[in-house]
Amino acid sequence: MIFVLIGILSLSAQVYSGRVVWSDEFSGRKGQAPDSSKWKYDIGGEGWGNQELEYYTNSVNNAALDGNGNLVITARRENNNNFHCWYGRCQYTSARILTLGKSSHKYGAIEARIKIPKGNGIWPAFWMLGDDLQQVGWPKCGEIDIMENIGKEPFEVHGTLHGPGYSGGDGLTSTYRLPNKKAFGDDFHVYRTDWTSNSISFSVDGHRYVTKTPADTHGKPWVFTHNFFIIFNLAVGGGWPGPPDASTRFPQSMVIDYVRVYSLGRQGAIQGLGDQCVDVLEAGQEGETLVQISNCNGSESQNWTLYDDDGTIRAFDKCLDVSDTGTANDTIVQISDCNGNDSQKWELTPSGDITNGNYCLEVIQTEEKVNTSRLQLWGCNGNANQKWKLMEEIVDVES
Structure with missing residues (x-):
């Protein structure tokens, strides 16, 4: 989200459902906050390195269970609020939750079933950062963007790797489109990465659309051999999606059915x-x-x-x-x-x-x-x- 093998693969490589080593199924009563044993919040409105327009809160107005087995992250337009952003009084609130300090993972398959929101200036993401972020900084810690979408591109999602020498606009980005020009926000989809020591693949609904290996960094460090933590957030505005416009309706919600980590x-x-x-x-x-x-x-x-x-x-x-x-x-x-x-x-x-x-x-x-x-x-x-x-x-x- 911040712009910030040896081996021979068989031609019939497959993926099977297997051993879950960590998950959140988001079961609970309506209006309940995410499980505090698994999630913490990033809070603030300093733009998050992307000139984002929202203020991230820890309020159930912005992140709460819906009582039907989903976590809902909601971006809202705010009037007369006391939240202050880098550009002045904030116009929007939202949420960014993460597992930093709660759990992190090295290798495996990480997936979530999500229904993304719609609208110009809306930016949902499901991603990971290296848990040495606070020691080495970004992009040396590494970043794995499992799913990003910007509202002005309703038919596309992106999977990206960021590391030293291939970050920001130079990240290793690939794009997936649904058949028949279907919009991703119309339904739930399963977004996944399969991560080994020497390869990272991205898929949507079981369709693997790209695999990256150390060769793709062209000699720059492959920084994906240590633990990473998981992040969900719903941004408003920023340098990539641009701001909301008159066509954008609020509130907008990112609905997450589950997130699971499998032993790969x-x-x-x-x-x-x-x-x-x-x-x-x-x-x-x-x-x-x-x-x-x-x-x-x-x-x-x-x-x-x-x-x-x-x-x-x-x-x-x-x-x-x-x-x-x-x-x-x-x-x-x-x-x-x-x-x-x-x-x-x-x-x-x-x-x-x-x-x-x-x-x-x-x-x-x-x-x-x-x-x-x-x-x-x-x-x-x-x-x-x-x-x-x-x-x-x-x-x-x-x-």
């Missing part, structure tokens, strides 16, 4: 040395079953899910695990019951390493096409027996 998995075979695949020994499903490299065969013992949000790599509902929580060369790798320990936290890096702390996942034998060789930890050295690629689909995997 990347699923598929992990291919390494000699085009062979990481394999669970004899398809064993007990804890402490060893892991090896073997001819790729499409079996369940080679079907892995990488969870970016908790760093686990899973097969048979078990986690890839460093034996005896070891942190040294020659430590054997296995699958074991998931326990949240650091010995089960991995990262697939853009250079193709699978790392655990300062060590890399490695095939013990380095000869070409050696079948059934075990896997271990070893200091990262860039050798071929430490290089991996995920033949992946992006999915929300059921827990």
Whole structure:
């Protein structure tokens, strides 16, 4: 809102409904304020970096439940009020709610079902900022705009990434239009981003319309590898939408049915040395079953899910695990019951390493096409027996 893989994607990449890790369904009585355990308010009328015309309040006149399972953010034209904006006495009030200090998320699928308002000068948004905003400032913190609309463009919504060197009018912006020139404000739509360590996609009603990766920043920092918090707001005026005009009717409301965060998995075979695949020994499903490299065969013992949000790599509902929580060369790798320990936290890096702390996942034998060789930890050295690629689909995997 402020203008401020390694891996090969399969051609049949899909998205499934899956494990919800955080949500607000906005259940409650009519006139109730948003849940204070989940939301706080930005308050004021200083323009918010965009020359906006509204004063954001914490009043239920501007943000309240409707008693039907929705949160309603309402922009109102005010007369004889005591709110003061950057340009003088404010003409409008609205609300901007956020999860800063309440909850934040790193990777996953973030979606909301929203009916947006209409009218020139009206600017609804569903977006995220890096939770290091107060330490590093904008745009170094990063910004993910899941949905923005300006009232003079009723048939378009925008998804944008902002970061250092690609912010404001130079943000990485893409646009989606409904078929048959339908206006977005006529009905509810589901707005979503699917976010991994190396890609961010935007979709509307399940139609993915763009995916951005670090390559799109052209060498500038990809600042989307840490926690972000969620924001909803309804702005009035600003440099992008312009001010309301005689055709704009007030009040205008942004109606939010729900917001949900799903744990996002990347699923598929992990291919390494000699085009062979990481394999669970004899398809064993007990804890402490060893892991090896073997001819790729499409079996369940080679079907892995990488969870970016908790760093686990899973097969048979078990986690890839460093034996005896070891942190040294020659430590054997296995699958074991998931326990949240650091010995089960991995990262697939853009250079193709699978790392655990300062060590890399490695095939013990380095000869070409050696079948059934075990896997271990070893200091990262860039050798071929430490290089991996995920033949992946992006999915929300059921827990």
